[in-house]
Amino acid sequence: MTVFLLSCLCRVARAAAVLLSDPCFQLHSIQHLLGESELLSSFRAAPPSAEHKHFSLHTYTDYISPEEQQKVERMLSFLTNESKEAAASAAPTSEEDLCPICYAHPISAVFKPCSHKSCKACINQHLMNNKECFFCKATITGVDDYSKPPAS
Ligand SMILES: [Zn+2]
Ligand SMILES: [Zn+2]
Known part of the structure; x- marks a missing residue:
């Protein structure tokens, strides 16, 4: 033993x-x-x-x-x-977490239905005169809050 x-x-x-x-x-x-x-x-x-x-x-x-x-x-x-x-x-904020539109704010919004993402400032401003997704031109029907999934 x-x-x-x-x-x-x-x-x-x-x-x-x-x-x-x-x-x-x-x-x-x-x-x-x-x-x-x-x-x-x-x-x-x-x-x-x-x-x-x-x-x-x-x-x-x-x-x-x-x-x-x-x-x-x-x-x-x-x-x-x-x-x-x-x-x-492990860097908490990688470039992937930054808004791909302005690169100034973290991603904070998810578009419906296409699930593309940006920060709230960008999408709110964009929606004032355009309902199309920045990336795929789908008509945005709603914006959800986006919170980064906890790193595992
Ligand atoms: Zn932005
Ligand atoms: Zn999209």
């Missing part, structure tokens, strides 16, 4: 370096591997329920020394910070 767990932890540590350089890196897979801890539950915001405890290092404290457990948890907190920073550094 001890040997299995230690080699498992060792693999986790080695895998971390690889995972961090992988753009598809999923923190959840590491978290799943390590099981629940106080660190994880604070990161997940929701308090972990008993059913979610598939596997936990804390259950195996007889087999793993506190130092080893700490080492793993420190690595996890490092990974958590890294992925948070990666998410934060």
Whole structure:
């Protein structure tokens, strides 16, 4: 048991370096591997329920020394910070989010029925003398609010 767990932890540590350089890196897979801890539950915001405890290092404290457990948890907190920073550094306003008409305001309106987009200022001004979509010339029957879908 001890040997299995230690080699498992060792693999986790080695895998971390690889995972961090992988753009598809999923923190959840590491978290799943390590099981629940106080660190994880604070990161997940929701308090972990008993059913979610598939596997936990804390259950195996007889087999793993506190130092080893700490080492793993420190690595996890490092990974958590890294992925948070990666998410934060992803530019919130890319050029795709800017109104393609004026390039000055973020997209805030969706036209019906064609689903083309611009900012409110542009479409409101345009609709005063023209009901055709800027892009496809479809007759605009309505304008919906557009809010950027949350980045996943
Ligand atoms: Zn505009
Ligand atoms: Zn259109």
